[in-house]
Amino acid sequence: MQWLSLLALLFVHQHVVTALQVYQRPLNQDCVSAPNSRSLPSGSQYFPEDFRVYGETFDESDHVTVEFAQGFSVEYFDTYKIVRNTIVNETYVLYQCGLQPPSTDSLPEGSKLFSVPLDSTAVVETVPLAFLKELGVDSRLQSVSSYAVGSCAQKLLTCPGRTAPSLDTANATMTTTDLDALVPYADAIITSSAYALDQVFAFSATMDPGVLRRAEWVKFLGVFFNMDASSSEIFSAINESYFQTVSDIKSREPAQPPLMAFVDYLDYEPDFAFEVQFAPYKLQYTEDAGAVGPDYAEVAAIPGVIPSPFATIPNGTLWFSWGEGGGFATQAEAVAAFQAFLQTVDIVIDETYAADPLSYNLTKFYQTYNITSNTSYPFLRTSQVFREDGLIGPAPSYGLDWFEGAIARPDLVLGDFAAAVAPSEYPGRRPTWIRNIALGQQPTIISDQNCNQVTSCSERPSPICPYISTCPNGNVVQQEAVNTTCVYVPCS
Numbered sequence: 382m383q384w385l386s387l388l389a390l391l392f393v394h395q396h397v398v399t400a401l402q403v404y405q406r407p408l409n410q411d412c413v414s415a416p417n418s419r420s421l422p423s424g425s426q427y428f429p430e431d432f433r434v435y436g437e438t439f440d441e442s443d444h445v446t447v448e449f450a451q452g453f454s455v456e457y458f459d460t461y462k463i464v465r466n467t468i469v470n471e472t473y474v475l476y477q478c479g480l481q482p483p484s485t486d487s488l489p490e491g492s493k494l495f496s497v498p499l500d501s502t503a504v505v506e507t508v509p510l511a512f513l514k515e516l517g518v519d520s521r522l523q524s525v526s527s528y529a530v531g532s533c534a535q536k537l538l539t540c541p542g543r544t545a546p547s548l549d550t551a552n553a554t555m556t557t558t559d560l561d562a563l564v565p566y567a568d569a570i571i572t573s574s575a576y577a578l579d580q581v582f583a584f585s586a587t588m589d590p591g592v593l594r595r596a597e598w599v600k601f602l603g604v605f606f607n608m609d610a611s612s613s614e615i616f617s618a619i620n621e622s623y624f625q626t627v628s629d630i631k632s633r634e635p636a637q638p639p640l641m642a643f644v645d646y647l648d649y650e651p652d653f654a655f656e657v658q659f660a661p662y663k664l665q666y667t668e669d670a671g672a673v674g675p676d677y678a679e680v681a682a683i684p685g686v687i688p689s690p691f692a693t694i695p696n697g698t699l700w701f702s703w704g705e706g707g708g709f710a711t712q713a714e715a716v717a718a719f720q721a722f723l724q725t726v727d728i729v730i731d732e733t734y735a736a737d738p739l740s741y742n743l744t745k746f747y748q749t750y751n752i753t754s755n756t757s758y759p760f761l762r763t764s765q766v767f768r769e770d771g772l773i774g775p776a777p778s779y780g781l782d783w784f785e786g787a788i789a790r791p792d793l794v795l796g797d798f799a800a801a802v803a804p805s806e807y808p809g810r811r812p813t814w815i816r817n818i819a820l821g822q823q824p825t826i827i828s829d830q831n832c833n834q835v836t837s838c839s840e841r842p843s844p845i846c847p848y849i850s851t852c853p854n855g856n857v858v859q860q861e862a863v864n865t866t867c868v869y870v871p872c873s
Contacts, residue, residue: 402565404580406496410844410867411607412479414851426459427477428609429859432848433457434600435613451594452585453601455609463489464604468585469575475605477847493579495569498607498845503567505545505560507780509584510534511789512599515615518606519834520842523567530774530782532831539829540838569605590661590694592791593620599789607845610863622792623669630671630799639727639802641672646733646749647700653712654702655719655750656689658732666791670798672728685709685718716751723750724757728765728801730815738770738779738824746818764819767801771816773824782827787814 413427434455452468461476461483472489475497476482482494501523504510510531513519519533524545529535537543546559560578563570570581573588582605586598596619603612643658659677667674677696680686687708689698701719702708709715723729733749735741746766747753755761769787774780787794797812804810816822844867849857852872861868 404501404565404568406478406500406568408479409500410846411498411500413477413847413849414479426457427480427847427849428457428462429848431859432607432610432863434604434609435617436600451589451591451597453598455604458483462604463492464601466583466585466601468588469583471575471583473582473605477607479847493582495582495605497605499569499605500842501567501569503545503563503570504529504534505547505563505570506573507534507785508573508587508788509571509602511782511786512584512586512602514786514834515599515789516603516606516608516612517834518608518842518845519832520840521606524563528774528778528780530772530780530785530827532827532829533835535774535827535829536832536835537838543838586788592662592665592794593623595662595788596620596791607848614863619790619792623795626792626795626799627669630669630803633803633806634671638671638673640675640725641667641670641728641730641798641802642675642723642726643730643732644723645731647702651705652702653704654689654700654707655715656701657699657722659696659698660694663730666795666798669795670802672798672802675722675726680722683718683722685714720750720752720757723752724759727759727763729760729767731766731768731818735770736779738768738773738781741768741770741818742821743818761819764817765801765804766819767812767815767817769815770824771797771812771814771822773826775826775828779824783814 436455452466454465454467456463460480461474464473464475465471466473472492474483474488474492474494476494478496478498482496485492500521502513502521503524504513504522505526507526507529510525510529513522514531514533522534522537524543525534525537527538527544527547529538546562557576557578560570560576560581564578564580567580570578571584572581573583573585575583584598584602586595589595589598597616599616600609600612603609603615643663645656645658647654647656657675657680659674664674677699680699681688685701685708687700687702689700690706692698700708701715701722703710703712703715707715709718731746731749743766752758760766769783770781772782772786774782794814797815800807800810800812801815801817811822816824846860846867849859850869851857854872856872858870858872861870
């Protein structure tokens with residue numbers, strides 16, 4: 382595999398891409414041995430029905446469309462598939478490695494073409510990494526974000542030239558020049574936004590408000606690795622696990638569920654505010670874990686409380702703020718009103734940013750919220766103060782796996798919240814992503830030593846074989862079953 386050299390990394394911004402420098406995907410076991418073909422024997426398909434992604438299916442005259450509620454669809458043709466990300470309004474055409482790409486005359490205008498399964502993938506943000514881990518394709522990563530938390534991504538960062546360009550922290554974007562530098566070494570570059578570069582596709586899981594619908598984006602990535610059906614099975618298992626936990630919780634739900642609130646302190650001059658968060662996915666976790674969230678209208682009706690000007694969704698965040706643009710005349714008034722609100726809360730999820738999560742403890746929590754006594758606060762009397770930094774990466778970035786691994790596994794996250802809401806039902810359980818600072822719990826630091834999937838910097842990925850194989854007599858046979866490795870029905 383053509384990995385990014387250390388020299389190229391040092392001169393990433395000066396790198397100029399030419400047509401000759403575009404990554405050449407190797408022909409290996411991933412590929413079919415019909416390089417000049419765009420067609421198959423009558424009745425045959427490179428993406429047979431048994432191996433397609435699961436979803437709402439519509440049979441068209443020349444293809445099959447599978448749709449999903451959360452912003453993407455897949456259309457299966459005989460020799461290629463079309464993936465549409467409707468959130469960013471982009472279309473991707475995926476054709477089987479070893480074949481000629483389909484004629485552009487038959488494709489939607491502006492489509493980007495990818496030979497699949499992907500072989501050398503650059504991930505410039507962290508969210509996709511956990512989904513790729515679920516798919517088991519860590520060894521197909523060419524470079525990763527320096528903020529990556531997962532153990533295998535960390536291991537890649539120890540290899541020369543495997544660090545992808547990072548987002549501009551000022552505006553959460555990067556330049557096309559930054560991405561251009563990856564083109565000679567990656568057959569795909571995954572971002573969260575749309576970019577004009579042909580090798581880039583957008584992964585939009587976090588744009589969906591539902592925790593399970595976010596997790597279902599594993600199917601979106603799966604089709605890029607010819608893991609259509611197996612990615613569907615991964616999601617089905619997560620979905621089943623999630624609802625089993627919900628069922629268990631509902632069977633013992635108390636008559637008066639506790640009130641759980643996601644709060645934080647914003648200290649970015651000139652903006653100072655205590656915030657109460659109402660993001661739909663947080664409310665979903667709250668209710669499915671057996672608690673209730675604050676009522677938005679009731680909190681908004683508190684004199685001085687205003688909607689956050691930075692909220693990205695309607696009714697997303699409320700501010701107890703002061704100073705320029707604030708709703709309270711003084712900090713003291715805002716503190717008093719916010720503390721009165723906190724005195725109605727049974728469980729607190731403190732989301733205040735901490736550059737060093739290891740040093741954020743209950744004492745720091747008291748200081749952050751100007752609390753001097755625990756007698757008036759239900760969550761302090763019951764020791765139910767949590768943070769989402771229970772699982773983090775190493776220094777100096779201390780990245781939170783809450784923004785990486787947790788997104789791909791809502792079933793396990795729900796288990797964390799269930800234990801937070803009803804600790805007596807889970808004696809001795811230590812949650813994964815949230816930690817109880819009222820009990821003195823410390824973050825767990827993920828290390829590259831925890832990675833077993835990537836063993837060396839030069840490791841080649843295991844093959845993801847085509848769904849079909851051509852027999853000597855020209856007949857086509859399928860793999861014996863989903864998830865087998867290059868095992869086909871015998872030729873007749």
